[in-house]
Amino acid sequence: MKRRQLITTALAAGALAGLGVPLRARGSDADFYFTRLSYESGDWDVDERAPSNILNALIEYTTIRVDLTERVIALADPAMLGSPFCYLAGRRLLRFNHAERQNFETYVRNGGFVFIDDCNHDIDGLFARSFEEQMAEIFGPDALAKIPNDHALYSSFFEFDGPPRTSQELNGWGDDLVHEYLKAIEIDGRIAVLYSNKDYGCEWDYDFRNKRFMVNDNTRFAVNIVVYAMTS
Amino acid sequence: MAIMTEQEAKDLLTRALSFSQADECECNLAGNNQGNIRYARNTVSTAGEVSDVTLVVQSSFGQKVGTATINEFDDASLEKVVRRSEELARLAPDNPEFMSILGPQEYTDTPTWFDSTASVTPEQRAEFADASIQPSKANDLVAAGYLEETASFIAIMNSKGLFAYNTATEANFTVTIRTEDGKGSGWAARDYNDVSKLDTGAASAVAIKKATGSRDAREMEPGKYTVILEPAASSTLIGNMIGNMGQRQADEGRSFLSRKAKEGETLPEDAPRNRAGEKMFDERVTIFTDPAHPEVPSAPFGGDGAAVGKTVWIDKGVVKTLPNSRYWAKKTGMPYVPQPFTGGGIFGGNLPWVMEGGDKSLEDLIAGTRRGVLVTRTWYIRQVDPQSLLYTGLTRDGTFYIEDGEIKFPIKNFRFNESPIVMLNNIEELGKPVRINGSLVPPMKLRDFTFSSLSDAV
Numbered sequence: 001m002k003r004r005q006l007i008t009t010a011l012a013a014g015a016l017a018g019l020g021v022p023l024r025a026r027g028s029d030a031d032f033y034f035t036r037l038s039y040e041s042g043d044w045d046v047d048e049r050a051p052s053n054i055l056n057a058l059i060e061y062t063t064i065r066v067d068l069t070e071r072v073i074a075l076a077d078p079a080m081l082g083s084p085f086c087y088l089a090g091r092r093l094l095r096f097n098h099a100e101r102q103n104f105e106t107y108v109r110n111g112g113f114v115f116i117d118d119c120n121h122d123i124d125g126l127f128a129r130s131f132e133e134q135m136a137e138i139f140g141p142d143a144l145a146k147i148p149n150d151h152a153l154y155s156s157f158f159e160f161d162g163p164p165r166t167s168q169e170l171n172g173w174g175d176d177l178v179h180e181y182l183k184a185i186e187i188d189g190r191i192a193v194l195y196s197n198k199d200y201g202c203e204w205d206y207d208f209r210n211k212r213f214m215v216n217d218n219t220r221f222a223v224n225i226v227v228y229a230m231t232s
Numbered sequence: 233m234a235i236m237t238e239q240e241a242k243d244l245l246t247r248a249l250s251f252s253q254a255d256e257c258e259c260n261l262a263g264n265n266q267g268n269i270r271y272a273r274n275t276v277s278t279a280g281e282v283s284d285v286t287l288v289v290q291s292s293f294g295q296k297v298g299t300a301t302i303n304e305f306d307d308a309s310l311e312k313v314v315r316r317s318e319e320l321a322r323l324a325p326d327n328p329e330f331m332s333i334l335g336p337q338e339y340t341d342t343p344t345w346f347d348s349t350a351s352v353t354p355e356q357r358a359e360f361a362d363a364s365i366q367p368s369k370a371n372d373l374v375a376a377g378y379l380e381e382t383a384s385f386i387a388i389m390n391s392k393g394l395f396a397y398n399t400a401t402e403a404n405f406t407v408t409i410r411t412e413d414g415k416g417s418g419w420a421a422r423d424y425n426d427v428s429k430l431d432t433g434a435a436s437a438v439a440i441k442k443a444t445g446s447r448d449a450r451e452m453e454p455g456k457y458t459v460i461l462e463p464a465a466s467s468t469l470i471g472n473m474i475g476n477m478g479q480r481q482a483d484e485g486r487s488f489l490s491r492k493a494k495e496g497e498t499l500p501e502d503a504p505r506n507r508a509g510e511k512m513f514d515e516r517v518t519i520f521t522d523p524a525h526p527e528v529p530s531a532p533f534g535g536d537g538a539a540v541g542k543t544v545w546i547d548k549g550v551v552k553t554l555p556n557s558r559y560w561a562k563k564t565g566m567p568y569v570p571q572p573f574t575g576g577g578i579f580g581g582n583l584p585w586v587m588e589g590g591d592k593s594l595e596d597l598i599a600g601t602r603r604g605v606l607v608t609r610t611w612y613i614r615q616v617d618p619q620s621l622l623y624t625g626l627t628r629d630g631t632f633y634i635e636d637g638e639i640k641f642p643i644k645n646f647r648f649n650e651s652p653i654v655m656l657n658n659i660e661e662l663g664k665p666v667r668i669n670g671s672l673v674p675p676m677k678l679r680d681f682t683f684s685s686l687s688d689a690v
Contacts (some may be wrong), residue, residue, distance in 0.1 A: 171454040172683045206456050206680045213654055 047201035270515025418442025442630035482506035534570035
């Protein structure tokens with residue numbers, strides 16, 4: 001069963017069915033819509049132009065039917081449970097409140113996919129530390145682990161030999177390291193939480209008109225992430 | 233007597249040419265009076281005046297060319313310098329790119345000379361410095377500045393009857409004002425042909441505001457930001473771009489205007505191989521030079537005496553004209569496009585270009601910005617890649633974070649990596665052009681300007 005069907009089935013069967021939560025967005029024939037999760041504790045509204053560039057890449061390279069509007073949904077809102085893909089990013093504290101924690105766990109355990117992006121590109125910054133603590137509390141201390149650079153994620157659409165570098169990894173900010181790996185929580189052999197300290201959101205945060213100045217479109221890796229999320 | 237009248241110059245050059253035995257001879261006579269005052273740590277440190285006149289004689293036999301220089305003008309000296317140029321010409325190998333000298337030209341009048349600037353006295357220079365030092369002291373700040381005014385003339389005469397003459401004046405002022413602890417820095421520069429427009433007190437007030445406002449700068453992560461570049465922040469980058477617009481550079485595949493052959497296409501050998509005619513920039517980008525411009529005038533002729541009028545280099549985003557040499561123009565069948573004479577020596581002066589803008593002031597641009605970075609000035613600019621015209625450099629003397637239309641706090645300086653071609657495609661808004669470094673440049677609001685790392689300098 002594909003992830004999307006799984007989520008839909010889980011939702012239909014679950015407690016949410018009675019709450020009138022729309023499983024699909026209104027009037028949407030799209031296979032994919034971009035959900036950004038907002039949360040109470042920190043700054044979720046970062047890298048505001050990244051989503052449109054990711055959507056642009058999906059249209060450019062894939063046949064996925066894409067809803068063109070980014071949706072910002074509170075993690076505390078059960079509506080997030082219907083998302084085919086979620087993006088959660090920030091620089092500051094990430095401390096889930098009760099509803100946020102519950103939705104996160106439900107979504108992840110039921111086959112959802114969350115891409116977490118640490119905008120500090122730190123291994124021990126505030127966002128990184130607080131997020132990792134949360135994951136350890138919810139999923140156990142060893143759940144979040146490095147994934148190998150030949151993971152299916154890196155060949156789900158374009159071929160990569162590991163996570164592509166970002167230009168800001170050595171800019172004197174963050175820990176000044178090139179992170180040669182991504183981490184993930186896998187559920188039933190599939191990535192459910194993909195975690196990056198590479199600050200891809202910042203790498204993809206530019207005016208869409210400037211893609212033409214790039215030798216290689218740097219949002220191609222976002223296509224891999226989305227295609228993996230949709231097909232694994 | 234460094235500034236000769238037109239008649240004096242004509243008489244001297246006629247005398248010099250009378251000694252010529254070469255096939256062709258061209259003489260350039262240039263002189264200037266320059267006065268300056270320098271101050272640092274709120275005290276004048278040096279002041280002086282320099283005066284000189286130089287005659288350059290260029291003789292040719294066939295395609296052999298020789299040049300000699302002198303600054304004595306009695307008959308014996310004039311004959312000596314002409315003979316010397318002829319001896320050198322005879323010794324020289326043929327120049328395969330030799331072009332015969334030009335005949336008489338017609339020139340327009342250009343408003344380059346102001347008596348006010350030519351007659352500045354040492355006392356006035358002291359007053360200009362004082363107007364900058366006093367407010368700096370009063371604010372417990374430390375000022376360092378330099379004022380220089382120049383009155384100059386250039387005359388060209390050749391054996392084909394060409395005669396060109398122009399006089400010009402210019403005043404240049406720069407000031408850096410810092411806090412006593414060295415943690416805040418501000419800067420301002422002004423330049424005019426007419427020194428009566430110079431207000432060193434007003435310029436210093438800008439530097440004072442920047443210095444006190446840039447103390448305790450916070451760190452912001454490098455990245456792509458919407459920026460407002462003050463004219464001093466963009467003028468070097470755009471000036472570099474204009475300086476790299478040469479047709480030959482482009483045709484020979486060495487510049488951002490080189491046209492690359494498409495697959496299966498063979499480009500002709502002796503025809504232009506450049507991108508003239510292509511739209512490469514935002515349609516709001518128009519850049520021209522005009523020797524008769526009231527604010528940024530120049531001599532109405534090039535270094536070879538060719539008449540120069542208004543030339544549009546970029547028109548509504550389209551590359552219109554590429555400067556070339558007479559040799560390259562002939563070789564490629566293009567019209568000769570000279571640039572105005574802007575001073576002698578290998579450095580010459582700055583080409584006085586004009587970039588059109590809008591009506592808004594810098595303050596208006598700031599007021600209309602949701603989030604962005606205000607850059608006072610850039611410096612230490614070096615080329616990274618000539619084909620994409622990528623440059624790197626640093627901000628300095630006041631970099632600020634803007635939010636909701638207001639300057640919120642000073643931020644640490646950045647290193648940037650950016651190409652003026654990309655910049656001029658990323659225009660959000662242009663303000664009213666102001667004169668800087670001899671050119672008219674609008675303040676610009678640009679999206680996605682790339683700051684690559686932090687800089688510890690102030």
